[in-house]
Amino acid sequence: xxSLTVVGTPGxxxxxxxxxxxxxxGLREPHLVPWTRVLRxxxxxxxxxxxxxxxxxxxxxxxxxxxxGPGEPSRAGGGAAWHAAFTAATARIREAxxxxxxxxxxxxxxxxxxxxxxxxxxxRLAAAGVPVPPALAGxxxxxxxxxxxxxxxxxxxxxxxxxxxxxxxxxxxxxxSADRVRAMTSAELTSGGLHNSLRVRSYExxxxxxxxxxxxxxxxxxxxxxxxxxxxxxxxxxxRVVVVDxxxxxxxxxxxxxxxxxxxLGGERGDLGxxxxxLGPQGWERVLDVCARAAACFPGSLTVGIDLMIGVDWRxxxxxxxNAFGDLLPRLTGFPGGGAEGLDTYDAQVRAIVARRTVVAR
Numbered sequence: 001x002x003s004l005t006v007v008g009t010p011g012x013x014x015x016x017x018x019x020x021x022x023x024x025x026g027l028r029e030p031h032l033v034p035w036t037r038v039l040r041x042x043x044x045x046x047x048x049x050x051x052x053x054x055x056x057x058x059x060x061x062x063x064x065x066x067x068x069g070p071g072e073p074s075r076a077g078g079g080a081a082w083h084a085a086f087t088a089a090t091a092r093i094r095e096a097x098x099x100x101x102x103x104x105x106x107x108x109x110x111x112x113x114x115x116x117x118x119x120x121x122x123x124r125l126a127a128a129g130v131p132v133p134p135a136l137a138g139x140x141x142x143x144x145x146x147x148x149x150x151x152x153x154x155x156x157x158x159x160x161x162x163x164x165x166x167x168x169x170x171x172x173x174x175x176x177s178a179d180r181v182r183a184m185t186s187a188e189l190t191s192g193g194l195h196n197s198l199r200v201r202s203y204e205x206x207x208x209x210x211x212x213x214x215x216x217x218x219x220x221x222x223x224x225x226x227x228x229x230x231x232x233x234x235x236x237x238x239x240r241v242v243v244v245d246x247x248x249x250x251x252x253x254x255x256x257x258x259x260x261x262x263x264x265l266g267g268e269r270g271d272l273g274x275x276x277x278x279l280g281p282q283g284w285e286r287v288l289d290v291c292a293r294a295a296a297c298f299p300g301s302l303t304v305g306i307d308l309m310i311g312v313d314w315r316x317x318x319x320x321x322x323n324a325f326g327d328l329l330p331r332l333t334g335f336p337g338g339g340a341e342g343l344d345t346y347d348a349q350v351r352a353i354v355a356r357r358t359v360v361a362r
Contacts, residue, residue, distance in 0.1 A: 004052075107302060115298065116164055155226075169186070
């Protein structure tokens with residue numbers, strides 16, 4: 001018999017939705033281990049024969065301070081410190097699991113660390129033959145170095161991504177030609193530094209663009225050649241596809257008039273049926289195949305979220321991101337033919353857990 005434990009942040013919607021799915025399957029409420037306890041170095045005590053779900057730290061101010069150090073939670077940057085603290089914490093969870101009989105992690109700690117390093121994740125996908133946009137090689141030391149590398153590669157448009165960011169934090173869509181530049185980002189340059197916002201801004205003053213890139217470069221950058229996305233009604237579209245136990249089960253279309261389609265940045269949910277019709281049966285199968293292959297690069301993780309871009313030709317595809325915590329898609333049920341019709345992303349995961357092992361009923 002097996003129990004469930006979640007490492008998460010109390011009150012986070014993810015924790016609540018997962019617990020609700022457990023209840024729907026007749027399972028007792030998972031035991032919650034708060035991230036703050038783990039990050040403070042307190043003892044992690046797990047029940048024998050428990051399944052452990054490592055969930056997102058969320059947007060809790062105390063947790064953020066333990067990860068990045070004290071400061072305004074909205075500040076951009078600090079990703080290197082965040083990643084170091086987070087991977088040390090997940091390693092401690094793994095160690096607790098290893099010293100407790102029959103404990104199984106539902107996501108591999110090392111795989112989570114790779115997913116939160118865009119450089120390592122891109123390299124792993126590319127090595128496995130998963131289509132990804134080309135990336136600049138070598139460290140990018142700042143704006144001047146970035147422009148030099150772009151000129152050398154012959155790239156005029158790129159996406160500049162903090163190596164350890166998430167939720168498009170600090171991502172810059174940059175178009176540079178000679179002395180003309182245009183950068184679009186949700187990061188706001190203020191007198192108090194660089195801060196995340198919920199609005200995508202455009203910067204055309206090269207000094208401002210340089211200040212943004214230079215600020216972000218201290219934590220490491222990953223730079224990809226711009227992948228022109230398909231559009232519907234003048235809005236760029238891409239997909240977030242959730243893969244559960246190796247099978248793509250849920251997909252949401254994200255559409256936006258800006259290069260960032262993230263729903264929290266003003267992106268809107270689009271019509272999946274229309275996208276599937278545009279792709280055609282073979283194109284849709286290609287989408288599912290690429291997402292399954294991307295997820296297969298992380299075999300120790302029960303669930304991943306794949307951000308998949310579709311080219312303007314409606315044939316080419318490329319993986320933009322692999323998300324360790326990409327399942328927060330409220331009210332979204334499985335797409336037709338995916339095997340999770342009528343189930344939300346958490347129901348699909350709990351069903352997979354139940355299928356894997358017998359768990360303790362309520």
